[in-house]
Amino acid sequence: MTEIHFHFNVPDRLAYACRLLRKALKRGTSGVAVCAPPATLTRLDRTLWTFDPQEFIPHLMLRAGETPPPRLRRTPIWLVEDAQQGGHHPVLVHLGEEPLAGFESFSRLIEIVSTDDQGRDAARRRWKHYAGRGYAIEKYDVAGPA
Template sequence: MTEISFHFNVPDRMAYACRLLRKAVRRGARVVVTAPEPVLVQLDRQLWTFEPVDFVPHAHARGAEPLAPRLRDTPVWLTGAVHDAPHQDVLLNMGDALVEGFESFARVIELVPVDGPSRATGRARWKHYADRGYVLLKHDVAQDASA
């Protein structure tokens, strides 16, 4: 069964995602990131600039564009269509909607901000997973930062 982790009280989803992806790549993980296209474009830009001496190898898959064979082993994929992803290891959801096809991934990470409408949709996703019997792991980012 898919392992699902919620990271709550994320003050800045974009910066947090960059750090999370850097950590995942350092550990050898392969991650698919999904979100609305404008968020993916912003994340793509930020991954190029957030760390002056580090680089998070990533590719941005857009729509029906075929994947170049040389990019298949890229550890981080940014895509709105997870069924087209080249692997099914870890799924990072930066959007507010439940991701169709999430159950094909070994692990799902949901980012939930401190407040606003995205927090409410995060609660709805939590309820959706819990109602279907998934074991949910909770990481309170605000609490971790103060420790």
Template structure:
């Protein structure tokens, strides 16, 4: 069954996602990011400029097959005909059709009220279907000793 983790209270979902994607890429994971076209276009621009020293290779789902098969991060409005089904990141407001085919799934939920309410609806949707959900509060102070 798909592992689902909610990342809530995210101040800037695009910057947060860039960091999440960088971490995934560095660990060797293959990721699909789903969202409306406008959000994906903004994420694409952000991935090119968010760090002067790190680059996260990525492409859009409509890229040539050769590029698509080699890209560790794929930006997709739809989850049909994807080169891999490893990790999914949702930056949209709706439950993505086909999420259950992925091994791991991250929901990024912004601090803004509209995004929080949509996130709660998605949480209830997955919970009602028996998924075990993990919660990561991005606004919570880090824990641990030092």
């Protein structure tokens, strides 16, 4: 069964996603798919290129219906509009607002929740969606203890 983790109180979702992806690479994770709407993926792609001038975070971006060319299939991070495009990766990071179809094919799903009210409300809907289907959910408060 897919492990579901909510990381909440994140002030900048894209910067946090970059740090999370860098950490996954350093730990040797075999692959991460990031699913989000097209505009968010475009901003994340740009942010990954400029996140740290001393590091390169290898990634590719696939639009809906695209598949990577054979020479790029081993790229560890895939930015995808549809979770099914990244199905062979064990980890899925979700930056969308609605519950994600197809998350069940991943070993782990990570939801990144912002600090704004709209982001929190959307996260509550996703939490209820997953919990209602019997998934145990782990939560991580990025802000830490007050």
